[in-house]
Amino acid sequence: MAEDRRIRKTRKALRDALVDLVLERGFTALSVEDVTQRADVARATFYSHFRDKEDLFARVTADLLAELDVRLRPAVRENAVGFTGRPILEMLRHAREERDLYRIVLRGEGDGKPLRMFTDACARVAAEEFRGRSERNSVVPRIDPEVLARAWVGEQVGVLQWWVEHETPPMPAEEVVRMLLDLALRGRYWATGFDAPV
Amino acid sequence: MAEDRRIRKTRKALRDALVDLVLERGFTALSVEDVTQRADVARATFYSHFRDKEDLFARVTADLLAELDVRLRPAVRENAVGFTGRPILEMLRHAREERDLYRIVLRGEGDGKPLRMFTDACARVAAEEFRGRSERNSVVPRIDPEVLARAWVGEQVGVLQWWVEHETPPMPAEEVVRMLLDLALRGRYWATGFDAPV
Amino acid sequence: MAEDRRIRKTRKALRDALVDLVLERGFTALSVEDVTQRADVARATFYSHFRDKEDLFARVTADLLAELDVRLRPAVRENAVGFTGRPILEMLRHAREERDLYRIVLRGEGDGKPLRMFTDACARVAAEEFRGRSERNSVVPRIDPEVLARAWVGEQVGVLQWWVEHETPPMPAEEVVRMLLDLALRGRYWATGFDAPV
Amino acid sequence: MAEDRRIRKTRKALRDALVDLVLERGFTALSVEDVTQRADVARATFYSHFRDKEDLFARVTADLLAELDVRLRPAVRENAVGFTGRPILEMLRHAREERDLYRIVLRGEGDGKPLRMFTDACARVAAEEFRGRSERNSVVPRIDPEVLARAWVGEQVGVLQWWVEHETPPMPAEEVVRMLLDLALRGRYWATGFDAPV
DNA sequence: ACGTAAGCGAGACGGTACGTCGCGTCTTACC
DNA sequence: GGTAAGACGCGACGTACCGTCTCGCTTACGT
Numbered sequence: 001m002a003e004d005r006r007i008r009k010t011r012k013a014l015r016d017a018l019v020d021l022v023l024e025r026g027f028t029a030l031s032v033e034d035v036t037q038r039a040d041v042a043r044a045t046f047y048s049h050f051r052d053k054e055d056l057f058a059r060v061t062a063d064l065l066a067e068l069d070v071r072l073r074p075a076v077r078e079n080a081v082g083f084t085g086r087p088i089l090e091m092l093r094h095a096r097e098e099r100d101l102y103r104i105v106l107r108g109e110g111d112g113k114p115l116r117m118f119t120d121a122c123a124r125v126a127a128e129e130f131r132g133r134s135e136r137n138s139v140v141p142r143i144d145p146e147v148l149a150r151a152w153v154g155e156q157v158g159v160l161q162w163w164v165e166h167e168t169p170p171m172p173a174e175e176v177v178r179m180l181l182d183l184a185l186r187g188r189y190w191a192t193g194f195d196a197p198v
Numbered sequence: 199m200a201e202d203r204r205i206r207k208t209r210k211a212l213r214d215a216l217v218d219l220v221l222e223r224g225f226t227a228l229s230v231e232d233v234t235q236r237a238d239v240a241r242a243t244f245y246s247h248f249r250d251k252e253d254l255f256a257r258v259t260a261d262l263l264a265e266l267d268v269r270l271r272p273a274v275r276e277n278a279v280g281f282t283g284r285p286i287l288e289m290l291r292h293a294r295e296e297r298d299l300y301r302i303v304l305r306g307e308g309d310g311k312p313l314r315m316f317t318d319a320c321a322r323v324a325a326e327e328f329r330g331r332s333e334r335n336s337v338v339p340r341i342d343p344e345v346l347a348r349a350w351v352g353e354q355v356g357v358l359q360w361w362v363e364h365e366t367p368p369m370p371a372e373e374v375v376r377m378l379l380d381l382a383l384r385g386r387y388w389a390t391g392f393d394a395p396v
Numbered sequence: 397m398a399e400d401r402r403i404r405k406t407r408k409a410l411r412d413a414l415v416d417l418v419l420e421r422g423f424t425a426l427s428v429e430d431v432t433q434r435a436d437v438a439r440a441t442f443y444s445h446f447r448d449k450e451d452l453f454a455r456v457t458a459d460l461l462a463e464l465d466v467r468l469r470p471a472v473r474e475n476a477v478g479f480t481g482r483p484i485l486e487m488l489r490h491a492r493e494e495r496d497l498y499r500i501v502l503r504g505e506g507d508g509k510p511l512r513m514f515t516d517a518c519a520r521v522a523a524e525e526f527r528g529r530s531e532r533n534s535v536v537p538r539i540d541p542e543v544l545a546r547a548w549v550g551e552q553v554g555v556l557q558w559w560v561e562h563e564t565p566p567m568p569a570e571e572v573v574r575m576l577l578d579l580a581l582r583g584r585y586w587a588t589g590f591d592a593p594v
Numbered sequence: 595m596a597e598d599r600r601i602r603k604t605r606k607a608l609r610d611a612l613v614d615l616v617l618e619r620g621f622t623a624l625s626v627e628d629v630t631q632r633a634d635v636a637r638a639t640f641y642s643h644f645r646d647k648e649d650l651f652a653r654v655t656a657d658l659l660a661e662l663d664v665r666l667r668p669a670v671r672e673n674a675v676g677f678t679g680r681p682i683l684e685m686l687r688h689a690r691e692e693r694d695l696y697r698i699v700l701r702g703e704g705d706g707k708p709l710r711m712f713t714d715a716c717a718r719v720a721a722e723e724f725r726g727r728s729e730r731n732s733v734v735p736r737i738d739p740e741v742l743a744r745a746w747v748g749e750q751v752g753v754l755q756w757w758v759e760h761e762t763p764p765m766p767a768e769e770v771v772r773m774l775l776d777l778a779l780r781g782r783y784w785a786t787g788f789d790a791p792v
Numbered sequence: 793a794c795g796t797a798a799g800c801g802a803g804a805c806g807g808t809a810c811g812t813c814g815c816g817t818c819t820t821a822c823c
Numbered sequence: 824g825g826t827a828a829g830a831c832g833c834g835a836c837g838t839a840c841c842g843t844c845t846c847g848c849t850t851a852c853g854t
Contacts, residue, residue, distance in 0.1 A: 004803090006805080032837085033835070044840095108309060111306060116306070139392055146360065147357060150359070151381060153356050155356070157356070161352075179342060194337055208826085231814070250816085400852085429841095438802065505706060508703060515752075530787065537785065546756040547782075555745050575737040581783045584779075585778050627810095638811095
């Protein structure tokens, strides 16, 4: 029977309740009772689906990453050719749609475990993209790929955090992407207004 | 009476115990009892110094940031002239010295609150530096300063995380600084091996 | 439609499982789940036959008492004439046949409710016998009939408890009956070895 | 410090609450919460004194039996000489004083465990008395001592149950003792009104 | 003999209580 | 006045059962 309709409904309610409540009061301040009350579900039922609230948060995050992966895959392929910024655009859009969840993940709620899941997933995509581009264009990195990947993912996360913490988008996603593309192509020195390297 | 020697000793013990234990088992998994036992201090004594474990962690982080600020101030002044990477170098050195504490803060332990304190402090320094350089060199930013600041801080945090999570430094701090400087001056496009902007 | 064969089978299985398990672990320690598992029956099925485990135990006991009544009735009639001890003999035989059930009832399992059902039933029979004998032989009791009945039933229960708690009968039922008859006819003073009343 | 006064007070409150509530609603129907609420004590405090409600009941019963033992000891010694009924008199008086507790024990609450403790204690006293009388008066039992003891204790328990279940004593303790003494000296046959053995 | 009403297995669910752990407060006694 | 030791009221934990409720499958009965 694949999955009982009641089960799907219960889990959905619990996930939504978690996201809402973490946003309101923070992950640590929550009790399982709070979540189940908000979800209008018995506490015992919670435990028949999830081991504890960490487990629930981890699964919610995992589902989010799976969804993101699905949306990123074609964008990454397209991007591997040139330097279009399509993946980061797709991610910004996704973040807009799942704004609340992105916020609590990026804030580091849950002792940063979900955030670590997120950055690891991004790092994996980044590494893949690097490898793809290197092979396709037969170029060789000028600085350590590990450092490069960390810097890149950090940049993405930093911008995303800023982006989702505004009630309304502070600027169109396309404009953010353009800026990040410029930054990637010309560097921060240029971006701050200087003209030529030291 | 600046501060009783016993008090200093007790607080030091509690701070060290916290850092050790968070590293070992994670912030949420800790109880006040655990911390006081490790610090060899009575539980009641803990409560005469700190409201709860969040309070302790916040104060430990605040002290770290104050220390970092002291070390960063001259470096930032020097850096404001050119583009030397002195502040990031100083930060890497500080992170080496206080490696355990940096690790738990950067991991997002404590629902990311200490990490937020850290990034906010960095953002403040970054903004200051931007402003200083703009004025001094009368240049005008080519992309939104907010986005730029977020991207920059994110990059720093990302690299720092990677740097402190290695038991032994994966490369000399000076080399990391050189890479980040190259990245700032020429951009990621160049760094991955390409030659000219699209 | 007397009763569906499936129903009879299910109830029998549940009753047997209850008796076995109460004997092994005690009534309070049991869960309905335990009983249904032992009986190889679904838990929901249990609830379609009995309200709860107390109900099951009560019905099992009631059935036992009905059976006992059937066997006691002729014995009591016969006994009403003289002082033969036939009823107690019949009861001992019944207790041998249904030893496990007698044991748990007489132990007071189920907060003593089944035991109370048992003693009440015995008291009813005892009262009936007293009345019958009084009328038939036109004798008048020398001590309060209520006290007499309680003492008698207590004696029976005490001896039964001892009798059924031995794996193998500690002595033939007929011998027990003879002793009790002697005790009834001559009293405990004589039974302990003394010769004449004080 | 032997025993803290607070501790004594807390335990007393819990014991009294247990007895009251078992009387009102039955042992199985009670929760620890109910008991602690009635005793005006925190639930956690209950668990720092007793393992569970069975443990509490067992200790209450054990204390009762210790008290009874103290009161029975001199009576038994006196009784060992003749056939005075002093022990049963003492027991009836004790039962009047601790009526509620006697009621719940004799009802078989707690799956009959406390009742078993009670009957075992009585059996021990009975056996002791038998032995004493046999030796002192150099008489030899005419029926199996085991059966005799069981019958005797059963009789006592049966009469006690009846005695304590009346709100007001149905008759003076001395009269009950007289009856039981008559019963012991002359037997039930005589008691029901007959004159000579068959 | 066979269609159909029933009994039944499986298991999700809202609940209640369990026994444990940790919280933050407090009191008492030391140094 | 700072600390150690530890009792207390409180609240949340994760577990175990309760009794109720679908939902399909199987089985014995009645025409």
